[in-house]
Amino acid sequence: xxxxxxxxxxxxxxxxxxxxxxxxxxxxxxxxxxxxxxxxxxxxxxxxxxxxxxxxxxxxxxxxxxxxxxxxxxxxxxxxxxxxxxxxxxxxxxxxxxxxxxxxxxxxxxxxxxxxxxxxxxxxxxxxxxxxxxxxxxxxxxxxxxxxxxxxxxxxxxxxxxxxxxxxxxxxxxxxxxxxxxxxxxxxxxxxxxxxxxxxxxxxxxxxxxxxxxxxxxxxxxxxxxxxxxxxxxxxxxxxxxxxxxxxxxxxxxxxxxxxxxxxxxxxxxxxxxxxxxxxxxxxxxxxxxxxxxxxxxxxxxxxxxxxx
Amino acid sequence: xxxxxxxxxxxxxxxxxxxxxxxxxxxxxxxxxxxxxxxxxxxxxxxxxxxxxxxxxxxxxxxxxxxxxxxxxxxxxxxxxxxxxxxxxxxxxxxxxxxxxxxxxxxxxxxxxxxxxxxxxxxxxxxxxxxxxxxxxxxxxxxxxxxxxxxxxxxxxxxxxxxxxxxxxxxxxxxxxxxxxxxxxxxxxxxxxxxxxxxxxxxxxxxxxxxxxxxxxxxxxxxxxxxxxxxxxxxxxxxxxxxxxxxxx
Ligand SMILES: Cc1cc2nc3c(=O)[nH]c(=O)nc-3n(C[C@H](O)[C@H](O)[C@H](O)COP(=O)(O)OP(=O)(O)OC[C@H]3O[C@@H](n4cnc5c(N)ncnc54)[C@H](O)[C@@H]3O)c2cc1C
Ligand SMILES: Nc1ncnc2c1ncn2[C@@H]1O[C@H](COP(=O)(O)O)[C@@H](O)[C@H]1O
Numbered sequence: 001x002x003x004x005x006x007x008x009x010x011x012x013x014x015x016x017x018x019x020x021x022x023x024x025x026x027x028x029x030x031x032x033x034x035x036x037x038x039x040x041x042x043x044x045x046x047x048x049x050x051x052x053x054x055x056x057x058x059x060x061x062x063x064x065x066x067x068x069x070x071x072x073x074x075x076x077x078x079x080x081x082x083x084x085x086x087x088x089x090x091x092x093x094x095x096x097x098x099x100x101x102x103x104x105x106x107x108x109x110x111x112x113x114x115x116x117x118x119x120x121x122x123x124x125x126x127x128x129x130x131x132x133x134x135x136x137x138x139x140x141x142x143x144x145x146x147x148x149x150x151x152x153x154x155x156x157x158x159x160x161x162x163x164x165x166x167x168x169x170x171x172x173x174x175x176x177x178x179x180x181x182x183x184x185x186x187x188x189x190x191x192x193x194x195x196x197x198x199x200x201x202x203x204x205x206x207x208x209x210x211x212x213x214x215x216x217x218x219x220x221x222x223x224x225x226x227x228x229x230x231x232x233x234x235x236x237x238x239x240x241x242x243x244x245x246x247x248x249x250x251x252x253x254x255x256x257x258x259x260x261x262x263x264x265x266x267x268x269x270x271x272x273x274x275x276x277x278x279x280x281x282x283x284x285x286x287x288x289x290x291x292x293x294x295x296x297x298x299x300x301x302x303x304x305x306x307x308x309x
Numbered sequence: 310x311x312x313x314x315x316x317x318x319x320x321x322x323x324x325x326x327x328x329x330x331x332x333x334x335x336x337x338x339x340x341x342x343x344x345x346x347x348x349x350x351x352x353x354x355x356x357x358x359x360x361x362x363x364x365x366x367x368x369x370x371x372x373x374x375x376x377x378x379x380x381x382x383x384x385x386x387x388x389x390x391x392x393x394x395x396x397x398x399x400x401x402x403x404x405x406x407x408x409x410x411x412x413x414x415x416x417x418x419x420x421x422x423x424x425x426x427x428x429x430x431x432x433x434x435x436x437x438x439x440x441x442x443x444x445x446x447x448x449x450x451x452x453x454x455x456x457x458x459x460x461x462x463x464x465x466x467x468x469x470x471x472x473x474x475x476x477x478x479x480x481x482x483x484x485x486x487x488x489x490x491x492x493x494x495x496x497x498x499x500x501x502x503x504x505x506x507x508x509x510x511x512x513x514x515x516x517x518x519x520x521x522x523x524x525x526x527x528x529x530x531x532x533x534x535x536x537x538x539x540x541x542x543x544x545x546x547x548x549x550x551x552x553x554x555x556x557x558x
Binding site for chain 2: 092136
């Protein structure tokens with residue numbers, strides 16, 4: 001089987017989400033990559049070094065600058081003329097583009113896979129990860145999105161894939177990019193951080209989030225996450241959200257501060273290796289999944305913890 | 310302009326799903342079912358656009374068992390004008406749903422189709438994108454703000470790392486994220502009024518759409534359970550644990 005993997009990048013570097021996707025695709029067959037974007041020669045070069053990759057298709061065209069699904073999907077459909085599976089990370093780009101491709105190919109997408117059982121059988125989470133389904137497809141071509149935390153990352157070095165330029169399929173004019181507000185942060189990205197400190201509604205406001213959660217995260221070199229309640233209340237931007245509808249994370253250590261542990265939040269972090277919970281309510285559901293719990297007032301214990309580390 | 314809002318009946322989000330003992334799926338007998346939370350947000354947005362004068366009619370549609378009628382009545386009670394129920398006792402996958410919706414769009418010619426970004430039962434997150442692909446129109450997924458101006462719609466989207474804004478010619482497909490709005494509760498008078506709003510019933514065969522499943526669920530299991538660990542007495546003990554794990558120096 002020949003797979004075509006969507007390379008997630010920011011115009012300059014290949015994003016980590018690509019690496020787990022390569023591993024998933026390699027369980028199906030040969031791995032070809034698609035780098036679509038504008039002035040992405042450097043991204044193509046990086047992609048070609050990823051271990052286990054046979055070929056990199058580079059579509060360099062202004063129409064792909066913002067990865068608009070309306071423009072990218074026809075390109076992928078054309079390349080799928082000689083590939084058997086389109087495999088994308090379950091990032092916002094992947095989730096935006098892949099189903100459009102699936103519809104154009106008349107196949108059912110298999111979303112957010114956790115494992116490849118065979119060439120047509122996969123496991124995937126349903127009901128916010130409260131159940132794991134094993135599904136088998138009868139479609140001739142496959143369209144798959146991959147949960148990044150479920151697969152090892154392919155090595156970024158060691159490959160020497162051939163790079164092939166592919167012609168663009170043009171701008172459909174169905175959508176126009178206006179602007180982006182992408183938060184810049186010195187901290188590790190949530191989906192690849194080894195340690196994450198997350199804050200919940202209990203932080204009360206944005207200032208407390210900055211003065212209590214962030215210093216602890218800085219001490220631990222950690223990424224910073226949040227519950228939906230904290231995001232909705234405006235303490236932090238939406239891309240901090242961990243959970244069923246936010247980011248899915250699985251760090252070595254996840255520290256939940258003032259988070260009750262709703263199933264929608266657990267859906268995003270319960271595969272973390274060690275979960276530490278700090279909550280003043282000893283009956284908070286988060287303690288049912290926490291390896292280490294500390295019952296206490298976060299306004300007292302978190303600054304003390306930061307101080308003592 | 311007409312707005313079409315597809316709504317799905319799902320296990321209520323407050324109910325903990327239980328895997329059936331025979332591993333065939335989730336036990337849905339005698340449990341509370343509700344409108345998919347994202348679809349409530351989609352209905353709310355459509356009603357607000359109508360209230361602002363940007364839309365003239367809100368049509369809701371659901372594909373599912375006959376009981377999905379309750380979900381449609383909820384949407385009508387919120388303020389939708391009219392409902393279409395496409396009855397199928399067998400589960401219809403997103404590809405089949407998208408094909409049926411494409412037929413409804415051909416009949417109704419809405420300016421916007423507003424869906425939830427994902428149904429919280431199967432967590433597929435694909436129907437809206439598929440529909441947009443089948444219709445050959447633009448798609449703005451994961452919307453956190455929607456502004457209609459003339460024959461264009463400007464949508465702010467929640468994306469990894471932040472937010473992104475796109476402008477699309479209409480007709481267009483929008484899928485909504487949680488922060489777009491806070492859905493209203495239907496008042497008692499509106500619940501009564503909803504009972505007499507038009508609801509037409511169809512079948513997939515009426516639209517000539519083949520909705521045969523492409524995926525077979527071989528089994529459904531519970532995920533590996535986490536068990537509660539230990540409680541530490543104070544911060545010093547926690548510091549000790551973090552050091553032992555090598556997380557802190
Ligand atoms: C469709 C849908 C999708 C959702 N998706 C997500 C998602 O992706 N991610 C997500 O997180 N949520 C999601 N939610 C929301 C979820 O159901 C919860 O409402 C949310 O996670 C609660 O956030 P919280 O734990 O911060 O707040 P709360 O539940 O209010 O918990 C606050 C906690 O802080 C503790 N506390 C208060 N004061 C202190 C103090 N001084 N010191 C220590 N502890 C204190 C309290 O004991 C309590 O346990 C979703 C909901 C729906 C309906
Ligand atoms: N059976 C259905 N009937 C009506 N709308 C649906 C149905 N299935 C999915 N949808 C719509 O598509 C959205 C995304 O669903 P999904 O792709 O299944 O996660 C939902 O939020 C609904 O708006």
